[in-house]
Each structure stands twice: as structure tokens, then as C-alpha cells.
Amino acid sequence: MRGVIMQGTGDVTVADRDEPTILEPTDAVIRVTAACVCGSDLWRYRGIVETTGAPMGHEYVGVVEDVGADVRTVAPGDFVVGSFIASDNTCEICLAGYQSRCVHAVGMASMGSQAERLRxxxxxxTLVATPEHPDASLVPSLLAASDVLGTGWFGAVAAEVMPGKTVAVxxxxxxxxxxxxxxKQLGAERIIAMSRHADRQALARDYGATEIIEARxxxxxxxxxDVTGGLGAHSVIEAVGTHESMLQAVQSxxxxxxxxxxxxxxxxxLSGRLLFSSLVHLHGGPAPVRRFLPDLIDRIWRREFDPGRVFDLTLPLSRAAEGYEAMHERRAIKVLLDPAA
Amino acid sequence: MRGVIMQGTGDVTVADRDEPTILEPTDAVIRVTAACVCGSDLWRYRGIVETTGAPMGHEYVGVVEDVGADVRTVAPGDFVVGSFIASDNTCEICLAGYQSRCVHAVGMASMGSQAERLRxxxxxxTLVATPEHPDASLVPSLLAASDVLGTGWFGAVAAEVMPGKTVAVxxxxxxxxxxxxxxKQLGAERIIAMSRHADRQALARDYGATEIIEARxxxxxxxxxDVTGGLGAHSVIEAVGTHESMLQAVQSxxxxxxxxxxxxxxxxxLSGRLLFSSLVHLHGGPAPVRRFLPDLIDRIWRREFDPGRVFDLTLPLSRAAEGYEAMHERRAIKVLLDPAA
Structure with missing residues (x-):
């Protein structure tokens, strides 16, 4: 089958890869309907994380083609959404809602979802089936649930966003x-989006931002x-991952x-003094997307919101390299890859 | 009046200080019934924080002698317990339970409670009056509520200790x-005390520790x-303040x-990678003791517990230097200073 391979820094190709097969009785193999490029893939693209000859991609939706003997909740033919980290969803950590640190966790990045098929x-x-095969217009939103929406959702939950609160992102x-x-979905009263790109500001406003701040x-x-009576926001979602952005988040x-x-x-x-004096709550890490998937799929199915708009460039899988380049150069917010196109 | 002055590193004297007076209509002046030496005072004693000619002490209980014109809730003659940080208890931050970062916060350390009187x-x-003047046997526990108990309590609340949980300290x-x-009071199922001192292990067991671990x-x-099925504790209270102890707490x-x-x-x-991968909640800082004071005073009054046992050395104020030395040399856990003795 065809799949994306990052040969080295900045060098993305679509190459022949072995067909995935059932290796464990708890495995499924899916035909990937849509995959995408993650901001974290860019760490590799930019050489900040060195990569040689690695399959890429950890976000996916698709149709189950085959399952192992022990699989009970999904069956061939089901349309499924899965988290970017595979989890048993039965261990003590999973049951507490932290599936991304399941005692049997497997990072899907090692499987490479930017491909025609995926184990x-x-x-x-790990997988949640949709009520039926979705309308094509829902596919981008369902794909978003696999990571980027689930991750943003976790950020809002971790920041204890709730009605009446002022939130900064x-x-x-x-x-x-x-x-x-x-x-917005969790009922925040005010949402301050920190952005200096007009197109992203516009989408942020569409998604519920009440204020835009360009300063960093x-x-x-x-x-x-200044806009919170000198106090700072109740809840801050940090979605960058640099020293500066983390300091900015804590201090805001x-x-x-x-x-x-x-x-x-x-x-x-982070210095102990800053954490001590700030007296904030800090929580984050790899989002336990699986915790939120049933609820997110339900909201998408009822068309309560349209997270799929975050994909502003769709390309056939064969043109994945263009997608990486567009995200690297910030010409695209997020790129959807279609293996069937 | 007499009060402790730290002249310089390791140099504690009891000297004449100006009598405190009402400076603001919201002030009270109390006669200090008992004060004590805090672990944080030792940072100064050891020269880690440089100090020259500073009044010392921020923990206190006492009897109100005088109040300013605007004071409504305490009156001369009342026995009171106060937090180590003065707060208005009316601002938005106080109302959210974070009085230690009140917008008008005043650190009581600048007032110097190791003295005969205190503004x-x-x-x-800031102050909470007890139902009546306490029996002498309750004074150490009430004094503990002023900081060390309130701080330990905050640690347990911040670590979300509750019934069924395994807690490490x-x-x-x-x-x-x-x-x-x-x-223990908040209902933890298992309490692991990390300690390598026999006397402290014994007190920890008396206070509710179910297991002692000496390793660091x-x-x-x-x-x-090993004792939590490989998973780590649900809740960890960090009560040291070094890089090593913080890492140990996060990783446990x-x-x-x-x-x-x-x-x-x-x-x-703390590295972002550790915080990210650990997926823990982190919360701490200067304890908002005022939030807990009414409840703690009530529990002490009903003799539900005896936090005052943490004071294993009582000295007259005049011998404060011996108290600092005993804590510095770890011969005492915590020293109570009696200005009337």
C-alpha cells in the first residue's frame, strides 16, 4: 500500500509500505478514509526531532476491514474514529479517564496513519464506531476528533472551563x-484568542472568541x-509548547x-518560584482523547459544531509533501490527506 | 516590647521593638499568646535568603487588644487565630478561596509575630475568633492552624485527597x-509517609500514616x-521545596x-517534558489558610485531632535563638515560643 515516509528532515515521500495485518487478537485493520498532518509532525519535518525513514501520521478515521479474534465492539464495515494513542480502556488509568497513559498504551504515530490502511x-x-457511515461533510469533523479537537477539548477541560468563566487561549x-x-461549547462567558493572523482570528471568532489579543x-x-480587572483569566489553554508560551499561559x-x-x-x-507564587492549577499532557470521543462524535453527528473547518487544505495522500510544506510555511492551518483521491 | 530580630545569618536575638499601634482603620493589635518558628524562617537562618536586622515570625494566636474604627468581626478581648498572610477576604480572589493572593495581601512575616504584640x-x-478563650491545651493546635496545619491541609486539598485514595507525603x-x-481527616485509604527519622515516623503513624518509606x-x-501496583499514588503532597523533592513528588x-x-x-x-508526560495535576503555592480556618478551628475545638503535637519544643520568647538552633539541627520538629513565659 502507499503511505507517507519521512526520509529525513523536510523530506516527505509517499512510498510503498507493507500491508498491515492482524498481529494480535485485539487488533483491527482499517481502510483509512481520511488522515491529516499534525503540528507535532512538524517537529520532525523541521528536524527538531530527528527522523529517518519513518512512517508518519497518528490521526485517522476509516472503515474496519478486519479484526482479531478478541475484538468485540467494532466489526468489519463499521466506520470508526480512534484516538492517536491506542488504549485498552479497561486498566485503572483508563478507567480514571487517562487513556493516553494506559498501562498498555501504543502511540499510533508508530503505525503511520498517513496511509491507505492502518493497524x-x-x-x-481505541476505536469508537459512528452510528452509521457518515455523510462526506462530516468526515473532516470526525477526523478532527481523533486528535486536534480531542486535544483542544482536553485543554478546555483541564483548564476547568465552565459557564461564567473568562478563558484565554x-x-x-x-x-x-x-x-x-x-x-465555547463548555459555556465560557468570554474567550480571548491570542492571535496575530487575520485568517485565524476570523475562524477563532466564528468558533466563539469574544476578544482577540495580538500581543505576545x-x-x-x-x-x-487589562481586560480582566488586573486579575488574569480564570482558565488558560496553552497550545504552543514553547517556554515562552508556557510562561505566558501561567502568568495570564x-x-x-x-x-x-x-x-x-x-x-x-518552569521555575518552582513561578509555580509557587502564581498559585495556579497546572494540568496537561497527551490528551486522553478516548475519554471524549463518544461525546464528541455525538456532538458532531448532531451538527452542534463544525470542527472540520480547521482543515483549510485537502490533498490526495500522494501530495502529502505539499501538505507538510503548506503547514510548515503557515499557509495552511491543518491539512487533510485523502488516500482515496 | 520584646521581639525576635534576625541580625544576620544564624544570628537570632530578642530585642526591643516599637510597640505596634493601629495605623489603618482596618487594623487590629493583638497580644501574642503563642508564636512559632517556621521551616521557611530557616531559609533566612541558613543564609539562603539574606537577612539583616529583620523582625521574624508570621504564625500567631493571641488576644485582641485594640481595633481600628472599621473593624467589625473581632473586638478587644477576643481570642483570635490568623493566617500568615493578611487578606481582605472580600476581593474576587479571596472569594474564590485564594486569600493568600488577595489583591490587598500583606505577608505577616513583615510584621514579625515572634513578639509580645502584633499589628x-x-x-x-484575616482573623477568626474562637468561640471563647481556649483551654491552654488547645493553644498549640490553634497556633498550628495559623500556618503549618493550614498549609498541610491545603496540600491535601490541592492533591485532591479523598476517601479511597492512596496518598504519599x-x-x-x-x-x-x-x-x-x-x-487522614479527609478520608484517605492509604497514607505513605516518606521519612527516615524514627521520631517523625512515629508521629506520622499516630497521625494516620499506614506505610513508611525511607527511600528518597x-x-x-x-x-x-512498588506498593501501588506500579501506577504511583493518586495524590502526592510535596512538603520540602527542593528540586529533588518536587521531581520525586511528580514522578510518584x-x-x-x-x-x-x-x-x-x-x-x-520542572521540565515541560516531565510535566507533559506525567499527565499529573500540579497545584500549590502559599496556602490560603484563611479559607480553612473556620473549619480547622471547629475541628480543634471539638478535639477531633491534635495538630499541636507537632510542637515538640516550647521555649520562652527570650530563648528564641535556641529554638532556631534546635530546628536548624533537626533536634526539634517545630518550636513554640511563649511571649508570656
Whole structure:
């Protein structure tokens, strides 16, 4: 089958890969209906994480083609959405809602979902079937649920967004925009999007942002304080993953407030003094998307919102390299790859 | 009046200080019944924080002698307990339960409670009167509520201790021991005290510890994992404030679990990668003791517990220097100073 291989920094190809097969009785193999490029894939594309000859992609929706003998909850023919981390969904950590750190977790990045087919380990605990095959217009939103929406949603939950709260979102990439959308859905009273790109500001407003702040760093912190009576936001969603963005997030939060952080920190070092004096709650990490999938699929099915709009470029799988380039150059927010096109 | 002055590193004297007076209409002046030496005072004693000619002490109970014109909730003659940070208890941050970061917060350390009398700013928002003058046997426990108990309690609340949970407490100083006590009161199923001092282990067991672990650092982390099915504790209370103790606390916590940290970090740097991958909740800082004071006073009054046992050395105020030395040399867990003796 065809699948994306990152040969090295900045070098994306679509090559022949072995057909995935059932290796464990808990596996499923799916035909990928849609996959996409993640901001975290760009760490590799940019050489910040060195990569040689690796299959790429961890987000996916598709149709089950085959299942192992022990799989009970999905069957061939089902349309499924899965988390970017496979989980058994039965261990103590999963049952507490932290499936991304399941004791049997398998990162789907190692499977490479930017391909025609995909092996999904722990299928019962990882995949959720939709009520029926979706209308094509729902596919982008369902794909978003696989990671970027689920991650933004986790950020909002981790930041304890709820009605009456003022929320700030640091980062206007796809995850930040999903954070805005999640904050709106969870009833936030005010949503401050930190963005300096007109197109992303527009989508943020469509998704529920009530205010846009272009300033960054200390100036961004002051700007958030200025519009919150000097106190800072109740909830801040951090969706960048740099030292600066993390500091900005913590410092934009009022004492007793909550920071939900989503960026896999590169070079982030938080001083004990800052954490102590800020008196904020800090929670984040790899989003336990599986916890939210049934609810998110339900909301998408009822067309309560349209997270799929975050995909502003759709390409056939064969043109994946263009997709990486467009995201790297910030010409696209997020790129959908269609293996059937 | 007489009061403790730290002349310089390791140099504690009891000297004449000006009598405190009402400076603001919201002030009270109290006669100090008991004060004490805090672990954080030792940072100064040891020269880690440079100090020259400073009044010392921020924990206190006493009897109100005078109040300003605007004070409504306490009156001369009342026996009162106050937080180590004065707060108005009316601002938005206070109302959210974070009085230690009140918009008008005043650190009581600047007032110096290790003295015969003490000015308490924002008396209505800072002091809580007991139902009547307490029996002498209750004074140590009420004094503990002023900081060390309130701080340990906050650690347990921040770590979301509740029935059924397994709690680990890093640090066997007074705050750690109060964390053990708080975890017990809040219904923890198992309480693991990390301690290598026989006397502190004994008190920890009396306060509710079900297990003692002597190992520290990575070995301490492994030991906690060994007794929690490899997962780590649900809740970890960090009560030391070093880089090592903070790492130990985060790494001893299961994914999705909660760390309540209490030590004012000196040299703590937490990497974004650790925080991200651990997927824990992190919350801590200066304890909003005022939030808990009414409840703690009530529990003490009903003799539900005896936090005052943490004071294992009582000295007249005039011998404060001996108290600092005993705590510095770890011969005492916590020293009570009696200005009337």
C-alpha cells in the first residue's frame, strides 16, 4: 500500500509500505478514509526531532476491514474514529479517564496513519464506531476528533472551563482554535484568542472568541490582565509548547485559576518560584482523547459544531509533501490527506 | 516590647521593638499568646535568603487588644487565630478561596509575630475568633492552624485527597506531618509517609500514616510504585521545596493524579517534558489558610485531632535563638515560643 515516509528532515515521500495485518487478537485493520498532518509532525519535518525513514501520521478515521479474534465492539464495515494513542480502556488509568497513559498504551504515530490502511492495536479500547457511515461533510469533523479537537477539548477541560468563566487561549494553530471551540461549547462567558493572523482570528471568532489579543509574551500577559480587572483569566489553554508560551499561559492566569497545557514542551523549564507564587492549577499532557470521543462524535453527528473547518487544505495522500510544506510555511492551518483521491 | 530580630545569618536575638499601634482603620493589635518558628524562617537562618536586622515570625494566636474604627468581626478581648498572610477576604480572589493572593495581601512575616504584640492588617478578613478563650491545651493546635496545619491541609486539598485514595507525603517536617494528618481527616485509604527519622515516623503513624518509606529520589519513586501496583499514588503532597523533592513528588504520582506542593521552591526547575508526560495535576503555592480556618478551628475545638503535637519544643520568647538552633539541627520538629513565659 502507499503511505507517507519521512526520509529525513523536510523530506516527505509517499512510498510503498507493507500491508498491515492482524498481529494480535485485539487488533483491527482499517481502510483509512481520511488522515491529516499534525503540528507535532512538524517537529520532525523541521528536524527538531530527528527522523529517518519513518512512517508518519497518528490521526485517522476509516472503515474496519478486519479484526482479531478478541475484538468485540467494532466489526468489519463499521466506520470508526480512534484516538492517536491506542488504549485498552479497561486498566485503572483508563478507567480514571487517562487513556493516553494506559498501562498498555501504543502511540499510533508508530503505525503511520498517513496511509491507505492502518493497524489499530487494542481496537475495543481505541476505536469508537459512528452510528452509521457518515455523510462526506462530516468526515473532516470526525477526523478532527481523533486528535486536534480531542486535544483542544482536553485543554478546555483541564483548564476547568465552565459557564461564567473568562478563558484565554495561547496559540492560534489548529489545537488553539479547537480550544476556542471547546471553550465555547463548555459555556465560557468570554474567550480571548491570542492571535496575530487575520485568517485565524476570523475562524477563532466564528468558533466563539469574544476578544482577540495580538500581543505576545509579557505584553500579551498585560493585555489579558487589562481586560480582566488586573486579575488574569480564570482558565488558560496553552497550545504552543514553547517556554515562552508556557510562561505566558501561567502568568495570564489568576491566582487559583487553571492552566490546561497541550504543547509537547520543547525547552520548557518552569521555575518552582513561578509555580509557587502564581498559585495556579497546572494540568496537561497527551490528551486522553478516548475519554471524549463518544461525546464528541455525538456532538458532531448532531451538527452542534463544525470542527472540520480547521482543515483549510485537502490533498490526495500522494501530495502529502505539499501538505507538510503548506503547514510548515503557515499557509495552511491543518491539512487533510485523502488516500482515496 | 520584646521581639525576635534576625541580625544576620544564624544570628537570632530578642530585642526591643516599637510597640505596634493601629495605623489603618482596618487594623487590629493583638497580644501574642503563642508564636512559632517556621521551616521557611530557616531559609533566612541558613543564609539562603539574606537577612539583616529583620523582625521574624508570621504564625500567631493571641488576644485582641485594640481595633481600628472599621473593624467589625473581632473586638478587644477576643481570642483570635490568623493566617500568615493578611487578606481582605472580600476581593474576587479571596472569594474564590485564594486569600493568600488577595489583591490587598500583606505577608505577616513583615510584621514579625515572634513578639509580645502584633499589628494585624485587614483584621476582619484575616482573623477568626474562637468561640471563647481556649483551654491552654488547645493553644498549640490553634497556633498550628495559623500556618503549618493550614498549609498541610491545603496540600491535601490541592492533591485532591479523598476517601479511597492512596496518598504519599514527601517530607517529614512539620508541614509534611500536617499533610499526613490532613490526609487522614479527609478520608484517605492509604497514607505513605516518606521519612527516615524514627521520631517523625512515629508521629506520622499516630497521625494516620499506614506505610513508611525511607527511600528518597528515584528509589523513593520506585518504592511508591512498588506498593501501588506500579501506577504511583493518586495524590502526592510535596512538603520540602527542593528540586529533588518536587521531581520525586511528580514522578510518584500516577497519570491523572494530583500533586499538591507546599515548599517554596529554591532551585526548582520542572521540565515541560516531565510535566507533559506525567499527565499529573500540579497545584500549590502559599496556602490560603484563611479559607480553612473556620473549619480547622471547629475541628480543634471539638478535639477531633491534635495538630499541636507537632510542637515538640516550647521555649520562652527570650530563648528564641535556641529554638532556631534546635530546628536548624533537626533536634526539634517545630518550636513554640511563649511571649508570656
Amino acid at each position: 489499530v492495536p487494542l481496537a475495543d479500547g 495561547v496559540g492560534d494553530g489548529a489545537v488553539g482554535l479547537m480550544g476556542v471551540l471547546a471553550a 509574551g509579557d505584553e500579551g500577559v498585560e493585555a489579558v490582565k 492566569t489568576r491566582p487559583g485559576g487553571h492552566v490546561g497545557f497541550l504543547g509537547l514542551g520543547h525547552g520548557v523549564e | 494585624v492588617p485587614l483584621a476582619d478578613g 514527601v517530607g517529614d517536617g512539620a508541614v509534611g506531618l500536617m499533610g499526613v494528618l490532613a490526609a 529520589g528515584d528509589e523513593g519513586v520506585e518504592a511508591v510504585k 504520582t500516577r497519570p491523572g493524579g494530583h500533586v499538591g506542593f507546599l515548599g517554596l521552591g529554591h532551585g526548582v526547575e
